[in-house]
Amino acid sequence: MSTYDLLVRNGTLASGETIDLAVSAGTIVALGRELTGSAQEEIDASGLYLFPGGIDAHVHINEPGRTHWEGFATGSRALAAGGMTAFFDMPLNSTPPTRDAAAFRQKLEAAQQASLLDFAFWGALQPDNLEQLDELVECGVIGFKAFMSESGTDDFQSVDDLTLYEGMQRIAKLGSLLAVHAENLTLTRALAQRARAQGKTDIRAYLESRPIIAEVEAIQRAILFADETGCPLHIVHVSCGAGVRLVIEARARGVDVSCETCPHYLVLTEEDVEQLGAVAKCAPPLRPLEEQEALWDYVRRGEIAFVASDHSPAPRELKEHEDFFAAWGGISGAQSTLPLLLTEGYAARRLPLPLLVELISARVARRFRLWPQKGSLTVGSDADFVLVRLEKRYTLQQDGLFYRHQHSPYIGREMQGVIERTVVRGQTVYLEGWHAERPYGRLLRPGAKV
């Protein structure tokens, strides 16, 4: 008779099937109905859904350098409370940005000391670090990230077209991938400058300074460069239907391009930012309702590769400005991705549960060559999973947030689906309000087992 470290009994998979899951040494070693054997720990998951742990591909942890905005400890516990078991940290908002091997090592050390969850790092592509791309690949970056518009911080430069073009040539050769924040720099900068010069600094003026055409043009240009250079491309936080359409058309022509959207584009609109203010300020900005509907439609059809939070936290003071342009642009959302997909995707729109779960697990893992070690409930995979009481409703409260700074545009929102437990490689890191104190996280590298 087998002895396991952990046995989960009677969990319900997204497919509706009921199953037992056995874990030894952090790995799933058996899956099936009524498994025999004993375990050091048993979890009765009757009445609970058992999903693979989520992987948030787009998170800004500001450590080192701006840990007072968000660090690995606070960021990872919020992610864990939201059903995530791994995340990819963006190269900006920390100082230094992840622009070379030395900066990568600083990130790694900080994360190893504090992260509850497994993590990977995006490396920067900036005009001044083309010579450092090789060493970043050697360090194990999950991909590179470039800003086509201003980044919001002085220490992360946006790419000019030459850097984008030559950077893509190099990244293609290195066998990596480039993710872009796609908004046209010239247009957004000029529109913002003109509005501010005219004293127009309200929310409406900000929204108008970042029109859909600025996003669509940048996506188009990045796709052209990707086609020319053969560089795998990923468009982060697409906010409009036309942006997704360009990606679909390019893929049909054989370009290796994918896109993500974020929960805020799926559940909030420009009217919400006008009501909520800077807590809902992001770039690209929130869009009219018809864009939200278009995005849901593409999600339903499987055309959006995955959903990521773009958690970009900041202290509250940085959000409080008379001049809306000056308020920090970034939404604190890392804890709410799965809850919002369950509430608005499953409960409200009746999207299939397996699709919604895949949007934050298998699809992310596949794009970044972590599958099936990550994002999968199969024998041999890491025992990363989440237990969810799907029919239970609750209202998100400020004191239920695990961020360093407890603000969120979703406070007060009715949610469906309570995350009861989050498990990383067999270790419970979150359990109904409690979170582990010691870091379990390890570095993930594309294509390699940790």
Ligand SMILES: NC(=O)N[C@H]1NC(=O)NC1=O
């Ligand atoms: N600097 C930074 O985090 N920017 C992010 N925030 C946001 O709303 N969009 C972004 O790209």
Ligand SMILES: [Zn+2]
């Ligand atoms: Zn961005």
Ligand SMILES: [Zn+2]
């Ligand atoms: Zn971002």
